[in-house]
Amino acid sequence: xxxxxxxxxxxxxxxxxxxxxxxxxxxxxxxxxxxxxxxxxxxxxxxxxxxxxxxxxxxxxxxxxxxxxxxxxxxxxxxxxxxxxxxxxxxxxxxxxxxxxxxxxxxxxxxxxxxxxxxxxxxxxxxxxxxxxxxxxxxxxxxxxxxxxxxxxxxxxxxxxxxxxxxxxxxxxxxxxxxxxxxxxxxxxxxxxxxxxxxxxxxxxxxxxxxxxxxxxxxxxxxxxxxxxxxxxxxxxxxxxxxxxxxxxxxxxxxxxxxxxxxxxxxxxxxxxxxxxxxxxxxxxxxxxxxxxxxxxxxxxxxxxxxxxxxxxxxxxxxxxxxxxxxxxxxxxxxxxxxxxxxxx
Amino acid sequence: xxxxxxxxxxxxxxxxxxxxxxxxxxxxxxxxxxxxxxxxxxxxxxxxxxxxxxxxxxxxxxxxxxxxxxxxxxxxxxxxxxxxxxxxxxxxxxxxxxxxxxxxxxxxxxxxxxxxxxxxxxxxxxxxxxxxxxxxxxxxxxxxxxxxxxxxxxxxxxxxxxxxxxxxxxxxxxxxxxxxxxxxxxxxxxxxxxxxxxxxxxxxxxxxxxxxxxxxxxxxxxxxxxxxxxxxxxxxxxxxxxxxxxxxxxxxxxxxxxxxxxxxxxxxxxxxxxxxxxxxxxxxxxxxxxxxxxxxxxxxxxxxxxxxxxxxxxxxxxxxxxxxxxxxxxxxxxxxxxxxxxxxx
Numbered sequence: 291x292x293x294x295x296x297x298x299x300x301x302x303x304x305x306x307x308x309x310x311x312x313x314x315x316x317x318x319x320x321x322x323x324x325x326x327x328x329x330x331x332x333x334x335x336x337x338x339x340x341x342x343x344x345x346x347x348x349x350x351x352x353x354x355x356x357x358x359x360x361x362x363x364x365x366x367x368x369x370x371x372x373x374x375x376x377x378x379x380x381x382x383x384x385x386x387x388x389x390x391x392x393x394x395x396x397x398x399x400x401x402x403x404x405x406x407x408x409x410x411x412x413x414x415x416x417x418x419x420x421x422x423x424x425x426x427x428x429x430x431x432x433x434x435x436x437x438x439x440x441x442x443x444x445x446x447x448x449x450x451x452x453x454x455x456x457x458x459x460x461x462x463x464x465x466x467x468x469x470x471x472x473x474x475x476x477x478x479x480x481x482x483x484x485x486x487x488x489x490x491x492x493x494x495x496x497x498x499x500x501x502x503x504x505x506x507x508x509x510x511x512x513x514x515x516x517x518x519x520x521x522x523x524x525x526x527x528x529x530x531x532x533x534x535x536x537x538x539x540x541x542x543x544x545x546x547x548x549x550x551x552x553x554x555x556x557x558x559x560x561x562x563x564x565x566x567x568x569x570x571x572x573x574x575x576x577x578x579x580x581x582x583x584x585x586x587x588x589x590x591x592x593x594x595x596x597x598x599x600x601x602x603x604x605x606x607x608x609x610x611x612x613x614x615x616x617x618x619x620x621x622x623x624x625x626x627x628x629x630x631x632x633x634x635x
Numbered sequence: 636x637x638x639x640x641x642x643x644x645x646x647x648x649x650x651x652x653x654x655x656x657x658x659x660x661x662x663x664x665x666x667x668x669x670x671x672x673x674x675x676x677x678x679x680x681x682x683x684x685x686x687x688x689x690x691x692x693x694x695x696x697x698x699x700x701x702x703x704x705x706x707x708x709x710x711x712x713x714x715x716x717x718x719x720x721x722x723x724x725x726x727x728x729x730x731x732x733x734x735x736x737x738x739x740x741x742x743x744x745x746x747x748x749x750x751x752x753x754x755x756x757x758x759x760x761x762x763x764x765x766x767x768x769x770x771x772x773x774x775x776x777x778x779x780x781x782x783x784x785x786x787x788x789x790x791x792x793x794x795x796x797x798x799x800x801x802x803x804x805x806x807x808x809x810x811x812x813x814x815x816x817x818x819x820x821x822x823x824x825x826x827x828x829x830x831x832x833x834x835x836x837x838x839x840x841x842x843x844x845x846x847x848x849x850x851x852x853x854x855x856x857x858x859x860x861x862x863x864x865x866x867x868x869x870x871x872x873x874x875x876x877x878x879x880x881x882x883x884x885x886x887x888x889x890x891x892x893x894x895x896x897x898x899x900x901x902x903x904x905x906x907x908x909x910x911x912x913x914x915x916x917x918x919x920x921x922x923x924x925x926x927x928x929x930x931x932x933x934x935x936x937x938x939x940x941x942x943x944x945x946x947x948x949x950x951x952x953x954x955x956x957x958x959x960x961x962x963x964x965x966x967x968x969x970x971x972x973x974x975x976x977x978x979x980x
């Protein structure tokens with residue numbers, strides 16, 4: 291299992307160097323959250339510092355909780371190989387952005403972390419399934435993921451297909467069997483939401499259109515379709531299902547859905563920008579791949595500066611959707627939006 | 636879409652030739668159901684004939700309903716290719732044994748067909764997903780299924796993987812979004828049951844152990860493990876989830892689970908027997924494949940006669956589990972057990 295404290299990479303353009311030595315990991319994120327609070331930052335550095343510490347603690351604690359829960363959700367048992375394969379990819383040290391969005395959303399509407407934890411794990415299982423299947427030779431044919439051999443390279447293609455299938459079905463089973471303290475009506479709503487995010491109107495649709503667009507001229511509308519489906523739909527499900535589990539009112543769930551749509555697209559725009567501005571070493575995966583494969587990306591279609599401006603607008607819009615909530619309660623989701631905007635890999 | 640009336644093949648050893656011309660399709664099944672009713676068959680042929688007609692009608696009607704519901708569940712839409720691929724395999728003319736078991740179980744405990752129909756479709760989606768993924772080059776590498784090119788041969792491997800993923804997630808979404816007239820608590824229970832049937836303790840476990848056993852000496856215990864997981868678990872979920880949706884009491888759901896376990900294993904024992912006793916033409920798929928690949932089967936491990944006796948015991952045990960129910964109400968499930976025992980392909 292990864293160390294929770296290494297989940298988030300260190301941003302390079304940290305303006306708050308006084309906190310850098312001890313709180314590097316989340317300082318860019320925090321900085322942006324604080325910027326929204328205006329006076330707080332300049333008038334009372336102690337309060338700022340304290341809030342900063344709390345936010346870092348929040349993220350570290352959630353990552354740890356999610357990693358422990360994922361570890362427990364897939365114990366090693368007979369047949370060993372499939373469970374080893376499932377655990378290999380599930381516990382390979384992802385950033386856990388999706389589970390955190392899920393838990394933070396639940397808490398924002400007043401729910402306890404525990405009611406969203408099975409859903410948070412389920413979302414990460416689905417995300418892992420999509421990575422395992424996307425890496426297959428018949429898809430992106432990748433040999434490495436998160437600095438390790440891809441699942442099919444480590445266990446064989448047949449096991450990789452089955453590990454993905456097992457993680458996908460476990461996601462639904464886990465939510466249905468393990469969620470406690472939530473009305474069954476809300477669990478059913480969340481299951482429908484999850485399913486829609488993965489299927490042929492969600493993740494799969496994005497992947498199919500992405501594959502079909504290879505070697506084709508793709509315009510901005512098509513690019514947005516691919517990104518919204520391949521990436522944003524699952525982030526949206528994470529947020530919306532978290533809010534449903536937390537007992538959120540429809541009007542709040544809708545607000546958070548809009549936040550999630552912005553953040554989901556933002557996630558992919560930033561990915562595109564990083565691909566052309568960072569080295570493979572910095573990214574932990576092959577950089578410049580999109581450029582080499584002549585893939586449509588935001589920087590390619592609108593230029594790097596316009597892509598950055600688009601990312602800025604998305605993060606502002608995402609935060610705007612949360613303006614209705616108390617800003618201290620919304621701090622984790624605001625912080626996660628900033629983290630996604632400013633991440634360096 | 637297939638014609639519902641062609642779903643069930645014509646058994647070769649039909650003892651009731653007077654009904655053969657007009658009611659060939661299900662006569663072997665009916666014959667066995669009637670055998671259980673003793674006097675009814677010899678004393679009152681008219682009553683028998685009437686019951687026979689009703690049973691055939693039941694099965695034809697259910698197959699039609701399931702095919703229509705499956706057709707509606709996956710309409711053709713953007714992105715076209717993935718929906719074509721999903722429909723290609725889902726509407727390829729399977730026998731619909733699993734959906735029928737699901738609906739018959741719902742009705743046995745007093746539920747309306749409509750409350751089990753989304754679940755019946757979901758079980759068939761999962762079954763179809765397992766066939767698509769099992770046929771992949773990295774798995775069984777089959778070119779034909781149900782007399783048509785396999786999904787990856789028709790659409791490419793990447794689409795076949797994604798079509799399976801989409802069908803699997805749609806199964807859960809469909810149950811959660813489309814089930815009406817059932818308490819959410821029961822829907823949640825059924826979703827957990829479905830998930831457990833597919834995952835690394837269900838279908839996937841069976842497939843993994845099956846793959847690992849290739850070229851190995853397999854004993855009866857291991858063979859039963861493979862069959863129970865690869866085949867019986869999903870049939871069990873079909874029956875149990877049908878009973879849950881129908882409002883079944885725990886004691887009845889448990890009885891039906893035991894019935895389903897027998898029927899599920901029976902299904903595979905009969906499959907093994909057919910592989911060594913039928914021609915490829917009769918089966919609609921390659922016969923003698925198990926023998927050629929030196930695969931462990933019941934006839935190979937215990938001889939053909941003992942395998943037949945085992946099948947007889949399983950069907951008797953399955954029916955015994957339903958003896959608590961009114962036999963006229965249980966007729967569809969009794970009939971389906973006989974059909975599975977006596978099917979010729």
